[in-house]
Amino acid sequence: MAHSADFNGPGTPGPNLMESMKTTLSASSKVLIVDDEPDIVEEVIERLTKEGLDCIPAYNAAEAMDLVDKRPDIGVVVTDIRMPGMNGIDMARELKENLEEDRDIYVIVVTGHAGMQEAIEALKVGAEDFLTKPVSPDHLIHSVRRAEETIQLRHNEREFHERLEREVVKRTAEARALTKSLDKNNLELIKANRVKDEFLAIISHELRSPLHGIIALAELIQMSQGKDSPETYLEYAEIILKEGNRLSETVDMMLTLSAGNQGLIELNPKPIPVRPLLARVLALTEETIQEKNIALHIDEVPETLIITADEKYMAQALGCLINNAVKFSSRDAEIHICADETPDAWHFILRDNGPGMSEAEIAIAFEPLRQVDGSLSRRHEGCGAGINIATTLTELHGGSLEIDSTPGEGTAVTITLPRNRETGVEA
Numbered sequence: 001m002a003h004s005a006d007f008n009g010p011g012t013p014g015p016n017l018m019e020s021m022k023t024t025l026s027a028s029s030k031v032l033i034v035d036d037e038p039d040i041v042e043e044v045i046e047r048l049t050k051e052g053l054d055c056i057p058a059y060n061a062a063e064a065m066d067l068v069d070k071r072p073d074i075g076v077v078v079t080d081i082r083m084p085g086m087n088g089i090d091m092a093r094e095l096k097e098n099l100e101e102d103r104d105i106y107v108i109v110v111t112g113h114a115g116m117q118e119a120i121e122a123l124k125v126g127a128e129d130f131l132t133k134p135v136s137p138d139h140l141i142h143s144v145r146r147a148e149e150t151i152q153l154r155h156n157e158r159e160f161h162e163r164l165e166r167e168v169v170k171r172t173a174e175a176r177a178l179t180k181s182l183d184k185n186n187l188e189l190i191k192a193n194r195v196k197d198e199f200l201a202i203i204s205h206e207l208r209s210p211l212h213g214i215i216a217l218a219e220l221i222q223m224s225q226g227k228d229s230p231e232t233y234l235e236y237a238e239i240i241l242k243e244g245n246r247l248s249e250t251v252d253m254m255l256t257l258s259a260g261n262q263g264l265i266e267l268n269p270k271p272i273p274v275r276p277l278l279a280r281v282l283a284l285t286e287e288t289i290q291e292k293n294i295a296l297h298i299d300e301v302p303e304t305l306i307i308t309a310d311e312k313y314m315a316q317a318l319g320c321l322i323n324n325a326v327k328f329s330s331r332d333a334e335i336h337i338c339a340d341e342t343p344d345a346w347h348f349i350l351r352d353n354g355p356g357m358s359e360a361e362i363a364i365a366f367e368p369l370r371q372v373d374g375s376l377s378r379r380h381e382g383c384g385a386g387i388n389i390a391t392t393l394t395e396l397h398g399g400s401l402e403i404d405s406t407p408g409e410g411t412a413v414t415i416t417l418p419r420n421r422e423t424g425v426e427a
Contacts, residue, residue: 034079061086096126106147210243320386
């Protein structure tokens with residue numbers, strides 16, 4: 001860190017906060033302190049140790065990565081951003097991308113006011129929180145406390161998920177043992193209840209994650225008492241807006257899914273130029289595309305191509321597919337989008353060179369309330385309803401959605417819309 005943490009200034013936490021820390025934090029969870037300046041590491045560890053926290057030192061990113069790999073008891077990482085070699089941002093990205101499925105790591109980055117853009121970048125790659133220098137003890141302790149509470153919540157959700165799976169297996173086995181003629185509807189009900197509970201656990205995670213960022217920034221603004229620069233507050237606002245939009249997107253998807261399942265969606269079809277439609281949809285994922293350096297190509301889409309559809313819901317269907325492609329593609333991947341028409345139909349085809357899916361995974365992707373990777377520590381955010389929503393909206397237009405995919409070879413998704421529907425509206 002470029003400056004010593006301010007551990008002797010005003011604002012030292014009172015006994016209630018200290019006692020709360022001691023009772024809240026799990027004795028088995030370790031806090032990894034990463035900084036290239038040994039004096040800073042020693043000072044931070046000394047302070048946190050007094051609050052009952054078990055800390056481990058690391059003096060560069062490579063050492064920290066090695067410790068995280070070897071020490072499954074490390075749950076929180078507090079790291080400076082500016083360090084020789086791999087910096088804190090790249091380290092946060094590596095930690096998140098290579099995290100084992102059943103493990104949680106909460107990353108807190110430390111930056112100076114001049115490095116706010118770096119803090120924003122760290123949040124984008126997966127860091128959960130950030131602190132600005134000089135770091136006062138109450139801010140640091142509060143942040144670590146929130147980290148431990150979040151990890152505990154994730155752990156509880158995962159335990160619930162696993163316990164639910166075991167209970168379903170047990171109950172199903174018992175039911176089969178009692179009678180071989182168990183009614184098919186009962187089996188479907190058991191499955192539906194399991195899927196519902198899985199989905200609720202994932203949704204709670206998807207809603208909570210952006211809320212953490214919003215709450216952290218709101219607290220930072222409150223504690224700054226108007227002393228930060230207008231530029232800094234603008235950066236705070238940009239992050240809050242991004243996380244708020246993520247929340248809004250999740251809620252919108254849930255509302256569409258619910259309305260579709262209840263048959264409450266009414267289409268308002270009209271002629272829509274395809275290129276402007278794609279441009280609007282792609283603008284919503286532009287930031288993620290740039291962050292992952294994805295090459296996105298719009299191929300073979302005639303300037304004059306016009307379809308007849310409900311603009312809002314067709315944009316949402318295409319958005320779900322593009323979001324999925326971007327989300328599951330690795331850095332430097334390629335995505336191709338094309339659209340054309342035949343005498344009877346319009347076609348949208350989206351191809352990526354991502355991880356691909358097996359036949360079993362494709363079947364899960366089409367199911368309502370299911371996610372191919374249903375674990376709460378999965379590497380990709382999202383509630384897993386994208387394919388199902390896109391399929392529902394496409395079928396409401398009288399069309400179809402098909403997936404052609406091979407593990408390791410990418411995925412192609414095709415939407416086909418009939419040019420002549422019962423509405424009688426045609427481009």
